[in-house]
Amino acid sequence: QQPVQSPQAVILREGEDAVINCSSSKALYSVHWYRQKHGEAPVFLMILLKGGEQKGHEKISASFNEKKQQSSLYLTASQLSYSGTYFCGPSGCGAGSYQLTFGKGTKLSVIP
Amino acid sequence: GAGVSQSPSNKVTEKGKDVELRCDPISGHTALYWYRQRLGQGLEFLIYFQGNSAPDKSGLPSDRFSAERTGESVSTLTIQRTQQEDSAVYLCASSFRENYGYTFGSGTRLTVV
Numbered sequence: 001q002q003p004v005q006s007p008q009a010v011i012l013r014e015g016e017d018a019v020i021n022c023s024s025s026k027a028l029y030s031v032h033w034y035r036q037k038h039g040e041a042p043v044f045l046m047i048l049l050k051g052g053e054q055k056g057h058e059k060i061s062a063s064f065n066e067k068k069q070q071s072s073l074y075l076t077a078s079q080l081s082y083s084g085t086y087f088c089g090p091s092g093c094g095a096g097s098y099q100l101t102f103g104k105g106t107k108l109s110v111i112p
Numbered sequence: 113g114a115g116v117s118q119s120p121s122n123k124v125t126e127k128g129k130d131v132e133l134r135c136d137p138i139s140g141h142t143a144l145y146w147y148r149q150r151l152g153q154g155l156e157f158l159i160y161f162q163g164n165s166a167p168d169k170s171g172l173p174s175d176r177f178s179a180e181r182t183g184e185s186v187s188t189l190t191i192q193r194t195q196q197e198d199s200a201v202y203l204c205a206s207s208f209r210e211n212y213g214y215t216f217g218s219g220t221r222l223t224v225v
């Protein structure tokens with residue numbers, strides 16, 4: 001089943017922070033995060049492989065709570081280049097279960 | 113190659129015709145995925161390959177859709193008797209192994225008229 005992302009859209013001024021949440025109804029093994037700019041292919045940001053893991057990429061970090069079947073993406077001191085649509089993609093475990101079912105995405109717009 | 117290559121980049125076809133979409137994954141990537149993205153929408157899973165086998169075909173929308181992969185490399189997505197609702201961008205991605213980060217191709221924009 002498709003994970004639920006919130007918010008659906010957010011507008012930030014440069015330098016502001018944002019949090020994007022991703023919730024799944026099924027047990028999670030891992031969570032991927034991707035960013036897609038308009039007219040371009042999605043780009044891999046990070047993968048979280050176990051509960052409680054946190055990772056960072058520039059000023060973008062994420063956490064994964066496997067008990068709550070949730071992941072959150074944190075964008076700190078946002079830059080214009082952060083604009084795009086962010087997708088989370090949880091996966092299961094075991095052969096035939098690793099494919100990602102993406103959420104509908106969160107559209108992030110950073111303005112000067 | 114350095115990235116995932118998809119061809120053609122754009123395809124306009126008449127309703128009822130068959131189309132073939134091609135994906136060349138990154139060399140050495142064992143897993144390959146197909147997704148569909150309608151205008152302004154999210155990524156809809158179609159099928160994935162581990163090697164030349166497809167463990168999960170559940171995302172294929174109908175029996176008009178089929179896909180194959182040969183030589184643990186190139187994959188072809190075929191849509192028979194295209195319909196207008198098939199119009200979308202078809203994205204291919206590959207990863208080193210299952211549950212590694214995906215590298216997406218630039219997609220094939222399919223327009224059925």
